Amino acid sequence: xxxxxxxxxxxxxxKFKMQKSKxxxxxxxxxxxxxxxxxxxxxxxxxxxxxxxxxxxxxxxIEDKLVGCTIYCKRPPSxxxxxxxxxxxxxxxxxxISLRPDLVLATELTDPKDIEKLKALGISVINFPxxxxxxxxxxxxxxxxxxxRREQKAKEIVEEANKEIETIKEMVKDxxxxxxxxxxxxxxxFTVTKDSFIHNLIELAGGINIASSAKTGLYSRExxxxxxxxVIIIASxxxxxxxEKKHWEAYKTLKxxxxxxxxxxxxxxxxxxxxxxxxxxxxxxxxxIHPEIKKDG
Amino acid sequence: MDKKLIHxxxxxxxFSLILLAVSAFSFLIGSSHIPLNKIIPLxxxxxxxIEYSILFDIRLPRILLGLAVGGALSIAGVILxxxxxxxxxxxxxxxxxxxxxxxVSLNISxxxxxxxxxxxxxxxxxxxAIVVILVVYALSVKKGILKIQGLLLTGVMIxxxxxxLIMLIMAISKAEDLHGIxxxxxxxLEEPNPLLIKLMxxxxxxxxxxxxxxxxxxxxxxxxxxxxLHLGTNIERTKKSLFILASILTGFSxxxxxxxxxxxxxxxxxxxxxxxxxxxxxLISAFLSGAAFLILCDTLARTIIAPxxxxxxxxxxxxxxxxxxxxxxxxEPLII
Numbered sequence: 001x002x003x004x005x006x007x008x009x010x011x012x013x014x015k016f017k018m019q020k021s022k023x024x025x026x027x028x029x030x031x032x033x034x035x036x037x038x039x040x041x042x043x044x045x046x047x048x049x050x051x052x053x054x055x056x057x058x059x060x061x062i063e064d065k066l067v068g069c070t071i072y073c074k075r076p077p078s079x080x081x082x083x084x085x086x087x088x089x090x091x092x093x094x095x096x097i098s099l100r101p102d103l104v105l106a107t108e109l110t111d112p113k114d115i116e117k118l119k120a121l122g123i124s125v126i127n128f129p130x131x132x133x134x135x136x137x138x139x140x141x142x143x144x145x146x147x148x149r150r151e152q153k154a155k156e157i158v159e160e161a162n163k164e165i166e167t168i169k170e171m172v173k174d175x176x177x178x179x180x181x182x183x184x185x186x187x188x189x190f191t192v193t194k195d196s197f198i199h200n201l202i203e204l205a206g207g208i209n210i211a212s213s214a215k216t217g218l219y220s221r222e223x224x225x226x227x228x229x230x231v232i233i234i235a236s237x238x239x240x241x242x243x244e245k246k247h248w249e250a251y252k253t254l255k256x257x258x259x260x261x262x263x264x265x266x267x268x269x270x271x272x273x274x275x276x277x278x279x280x281x282x283x284x285x286x287x288x289i290h291p292e293i294k295k296d297g
Numbered sequence: 298m299d300k301k302l303i304h305x306x307x308x309x310x311x312f313s314l315i316l317l318a319v320s321a322f323s324f325l326i327g328s329s330h331i332p333l334n335k336i337i338p339l340x341x342x343x344x345x346x347i348e349y350s351i352l353f354d355i356r357l358p359r360i361l362l363g364l365a366v367g368g369a370l371s372i373a374g375v376i377l378x379x380x381x382x383x384x385x386x387x388x389x390x391x392x393x394x395x396x397x398x399x400x401v402s403l404n405i406s407x408x409x410x411x412x413x414x415x416x417x418x419x420x421x422x423x424x425x426a427i428v429v430i431l432v433v434y435a436l437s438v439k440k441g442i443l444k445i446q447g448l449l450l451t452g453v454m455i456x457x458x459x460x461x462l463i464m465l466i467m468a469i470s471k472a473e474d475l476h477g478i479x480x481x482x483x484x485x486l487e488e489p490n491p492l493l494i495k496l497m498x499x500x501x502x503x504x505x506x507x508x509x510x511x512x513x514x515x516x517x518x519x520x521x522x523x524x525x526l527h528l529g530t531n532i533e534r535t536k537k538s539l540f541i542l543a544s545i546l547t548g549f550s551x552x553x554x555x556x557x558x559x560x561x562x563x564x565x566x567x568x569x570x571x572x573x574x575x576x577x578x579x580l581i582s583a584f585l586s587g588a589a590f591l592i593l594c595d596t597l598a599r600t601i602i603a604p605x606x607x608x609x610x611x612x613x614x615x616x617x618x619x620x621x622x623x624x625x626x627x628x629e630p631l632i633i
Contacts, residue, residue, distance in 0.1 A: 071605070083604075084604050085604050086604050086605055086606065087605060089476050089480065090480075090605060090606050091604075091606075092328050092599070092603060092604040092605065092606055093355055093487070094327050094328050094329055094351055094355045094356070094599070095328045095329060095603070095604040097329070097347060097350060097351050097354075097355060098328070098329030098347060098348075098351060100347055109476060111480060111485075111487075112410070112415050112477075113415065113485070113487050113488065113489055114487065114489075116415055116489035116490070117355070117487065117489040120354070120489055121350060121354055121355075195471075215469075216468075216469055216470075216471070218468065218469075
């Protein structure tokens with residue numbers, strides 16, 4: 001109950017400005033100190049139900065406390081050796097219980113029935129909403145750090161990431177802004193709207209997401225051709241991506257086709273964002289959108 | 298007559314034993330291995346340990362819900378097939394599952410479940426089932442007479458309409474909501490609320506008892522409506538009561554466990570092949586074996602590729618379908 005209350009507040013708060021969220025974090029940490037769930041050292045046995053959360057636990061250097069994660073937790077490679085409790089959406093409650101965790105980190109994709117069940121069995125489950133942009137990624141990361149008592153380390157990482165992003169912003173500030181179409185699904189054609197952190201990546205990299213105002217990710221090819229993007233980025237793996245590129249190349253009038261600017265990014269890399277992997281992905285996308293930067297050195 | 302009774306007693310005993318064995322199997326098996334020789338001491342004095350919690354808080358509720366839902370869907374299938382004299386009818390044919398799924402998808406995509414809590418999902422599922430039942434019923438009653446064929450066709454059409462509307466909702470909803478809808482539709486026996494499990498058990502057992510009030514009428518209906526009328530059955534009352542009974546059983550099952558296919562179609566047929574079409578033995582056999590079938594399928598679903606869990610509908614479809622085709626090739630054509 002307590003955590004649902006926190007989560008709701010957290011969501012509401014995400015809309016407010018920095019100032020208010022600072023106050024909120026203060027209240028949150030005071031509340032955390034008062035509960036018996038978190039002892040002074042923080043949780044001892046943690047299970048993560050999302051690749052991003054697993055990666056963040058490694059970033060915070062508390063991987064020895066991680067007793068279980070999902071089959072998709074492949075970064076860093078040593079996470080593959082941890083006990084597996086399911087994939088991201090289907091988890092095995094029995095397996096989780098048998099690992100005796102005192103903290104389970106869930107996402108919006110976790111089956112709410114499973115969360116309810118774990119809570120009923122006295123395990124604290126904390127829900128991390130899907131981040132929609134860089135500041136929400138950092139917010140989630142700091143929240144995790146606070147829960148496991150690694151705030152200092154997290155602050156350093158976030159500061160570092162922020163600095164790199166500022167440098168990149170400075171670099172692309174005066175460059176022309178190309179129109180970008182990001183394709184994350186082929187049949188049906190699927191893209192990212194302004195609610196996705198990938199949209200945030202494009203904007204920060206100095207591009208314009210042509211689908212930013214769309215209501216859902218479903219997007220028609222006709223619309224793409226009408227908006228005529230300068231760059232098409234396909235986030236997928238292997239053969240389907242190549243096929244999609246061929247498909248686009250059939251439209252000879254597209255600027256992206258004429259300029260040979262259809263690129264691929266590794267879907268698994270951009271789909272589980274931590275502050276660090278966000279910066280990495282950003283650098284990658286800046287190179288794609290603004291190849292002139294590289295030439296200049 | 299005596300021979301028949303002994304025969305029936307044998308079947309009831311057999312199916313009860315199978316149910317018991319399957320439940321025990323399901324209780325002992327899972328992704329975390331608890332050695333067999335530890336089980337007895339655990340049950341007696343293991344309270345408070347993790348293993349005890351796994352047995353009694355995770356495995357047992359699933360077995361109970363499997364028993365309740367499997368039993369309920371199976372007797373609903375027996376009742377509907379008997380009433381319609383049509384071997385293709387099953388509890389979901391009447392559009393009940395479609396209506397339930399539609400309201401649940403609406404609930405998830407509007408985010409109501411986040412505002413009103415998890416209980417709103419089974420509630421909206423049940424509400425959807427009730428709405429469909431009322432609509433189908435109202436459309437099929439003409440001058441106080443329930444038209445059986447009309448009932449069936451209206452139900453099938455409502456199924457189609459709701460599945461199209463669900464697709465519409467899925468097409469315009471957010472990615473995070475999408476998987477919630479898909480998973481609900483696939484069905485699961487995982488239910489965190491013990492109250493709902495008790496409620497479902499109660500409904501299921503009451504459904505079995507009440508269906509026995511109509512077992513002679515169901516037998517008479519096998520001959521055809523006119524013949525049943527001549528045998529002294531109050532046809533309209535029987536049809537309406539049976540329709541409502543089957544709908545309530547299905548509505549609650551779908552509301553709580555989602556759409557678990559095939560149980561309500563397969564089990565009645567198999568039982569008819571084994572024990573015959575006399576509803577006095579058919580209803581109880583279907584209840585017991587339907588429960589055993591669903592518990593077994595759920596056990597397979599949660600262990601076969603552990604730690605991942607398959608949707609139980611995958612197993613009921615594959616195991617049930619295979620079994621059914623095998624039985625069809627071995628036995629005489631189905632007679633209802």
